[in-house]
Amino acid sequence: MHHFHYKQNELCCEDVPVSAIAAKVGTPVYVYSHATLKQHFDAFDGAFGDVKHLTCYSMKSNSNKALLALFAGRGGGVDIVSGGELYRALNAGVDPSKIVFSGVGKSLSDLEYALSSNILMFNVESPQELLKLNRVAREKGRKARISIRVNPDVDPKTHPYISTGLKENKFGIGVEEAIRQYEKATTLNGVEVVGVSCHIGSQLTQTSPFVDALKKLKELIAQLAKMNISIRYLDLGGGLGITYDDEVPPHPKQYAQDIKTELASSEWTLILEPGRVIVGNAGILVTKVLYAKTSHEKNFFVVDAAMNDLMRPSLYGAYHAIQPVKKIPGERLKADIVGPICESGDFLAKDRLVETLAPEDLIAVMSAGAYGFSMSSTYNSRPRVCEVMVREDRFEIIRTRETFADLVRGESIPGFLGED
Numbered sequence: 001m002h003h004f005h006y007k008q009n010e011l012c013c014e015d016v017p018v019s020a021i022a023a024k025v026g027t028p029v030y031v032y033s034h035a036t037l038k039q040h041f042d043a044f045d046g047a048f049g050d051v052k053h054l055t056c057y058s059m060k061s062n063s064n065k066a067l068l069a070l071f072a073g074r075g076g077g078v079d080i081v082s083g084g085e086l087y088r089a090l091n092a093g094v095d096p097s098k099i100v101f102s103g104v105g106k107s108l109s110d111l112e113y114a115l116s117s118n119i120l121m122f123n124v125e126s127p128q129e130l131l132k133l134n135r136v137a138r139e140k141g142r143k144a145r146i147s148i149r150v151n152p153d154v155d156p157k158t159h160p161y162i163s164t165g166l167k168e169n170k171f172g173i174g175v176e177e178a179i180r181q182y183e184k185a186t187t188l189n190g191v192e193v194v195g196v197s198c199h200i201g202s203q204l205t206q207t208s209p210f211v212d213a214l215k216k217l218k219e220l221i222a223q224l225a226k227m228n229i230s231i232r233y234l235d236l237g238g239g240l241g242i243t244y245d246d247e248v249p250p251h252p253k254q255y256a257q258d259i260k261t262e263l264a265s266s267e268w269t270l271i272l273e274p275g276r277v278i279v280g281n282a283g284i285l286v287t288k289v290l291y292a293k294t295s296h297e298k299n300f301f302v303v304d305a306a307m308n309d310l311m312r313p314s315l316y317g318a319y320h321a322i323q324p325v326k327k328i329p330g331e332r333l334k335a336d337i338v339g340p341i342c343e344s345g346d347f348l349a350k351d352r353l354v355e356t357l358a359p360e361d362l363i364a365v366m367s368a369g370a371y372g373f374s375m376s377s378t379y380n381s382r383p384r385v386c387e388v389m390v391r392e393d394r395f396e397i398i399r400t401r402e403t404f405a406d407l408v409r410g411e412s413i414p415g416f417l418g419e420d
């Protein structure tokens with residue numbers, strides 16, 4: 001369920017016509033629906049309502065402060081992967097005791113920052129990280145609560161770029177080695193073992209890989225128990241998919257049910273790290289047609305958004321539905337929707353049946369709330385776009401459009417260039 005609908009042929013976000021937002025803030029613009037965000041968070045979190053759990057929203061999917069504050073206000077924590085994400089989360093008011101830190105390359109300063117912020121748990125991804133974290137914690141006179149992120153070697157049956165739980169992936173530690181690392185961790189004064197974790201991939205459309213991963217974690221926990229290592233937190237990661245095109249992912253209720261059935265006992269606090277399923281269908285990217293052109297009998301609509309604003313189509317060949325902001329009667333034609341960037345990989349949609357668009361027409365790139373703005377860059381020196389949140393008949397800018405001055409902020413011309 002989302003709240004982007006046509007009212008008298010005008011695409012609206014909740015009760016606001018999308019064209020009114022574009023008129024006020026310009027294009028391209030990301031538009032998020034407050035009602036959809038809230039509903040998705042509550043549906044997910046509520047599905048686990050009867051077991052001890054913590055929903056740690058995976059903020060890499062969309063890290064705008066407004067969204068973090070919204071979820072934190074509903075009891076959510078966050079899953080972070082960098083010091084920058086920790087800064088954003090704390091700045092948005094997320095409770096540090098609800099923050100888990102994953103990632104294969106946590107830097108020394110990231111570890112120090114997270115330790116002094118007293119986050120809930122570090123999901124450790126390598127033996128060297130464990131030693132570094134122990135050293136940092138000892139230097140600070142603290143104990144770092146840890147889990148080991150296990151790579152359970154489960155096929156998530158998704159795009160290879162977003163598979164993370166196969167043995168050939170860089171993430172986590174294999175089960176056998178994880179056992180050795182848990183044993184090692186018990187000898188280190190700077191760390192306290194509190195959990196096990198995994199994250200097997202993103203955009204999963206079946207529950208069986210999650211259940212398979214959970215089975216492996218349970219076996220591991222049983223082995224650890226024999227070694228007198230007890231576990232409080234079981235972090236299953238994120239990864240539940242959404243509908244972009246014709247995918248039929250399980251409803252969060254079904255996902256929760258299958259996990260709870262496998263979990264059986266609830267002595268652990270379950271941690272979940274959903275990203276896409278909460279925000280993906282709660283946002284759209286609105287862009288304006290600049291030119292319509294036909295080249296070698298192929299139709300192109302050149303729009304003002306590009307791969308730097310929404311990278312997923314270029315990066316993964318990902319599908320996003322394209323919808324007109326005002327329905328236009330008449331013939332549809334097959335066309336590519338492309339951006340102004342000087343790369344043939346710069347497209348938002350390929351060979352799509354779309355309305356016969358004209359310059360100044362607005363279109364919406366649907367399901368752009370996850371891994372949209374957060375993956376954007378300023379490639380081709382294109383300032384990052386504006387973000388807006390709609391609530392019923394009101395909307396507010398939640399990130400202003402960057403300016404040309406922002407593009408050169410921090411850059412300088414070295415004095416020695418003047419020596420020539």
Ligand SMILES: Cc1ncc(COP(=O)(O)O)c(C=O)c1O
Nearest residue numbers: 058199202238239273274275276
């Ligand atoms: C460790 C971890 N947790 C959670 C997520 C969120 O995944 P999704 O957006 O598919 O729920 C990711 C995504 O890559 C991740 O790496």
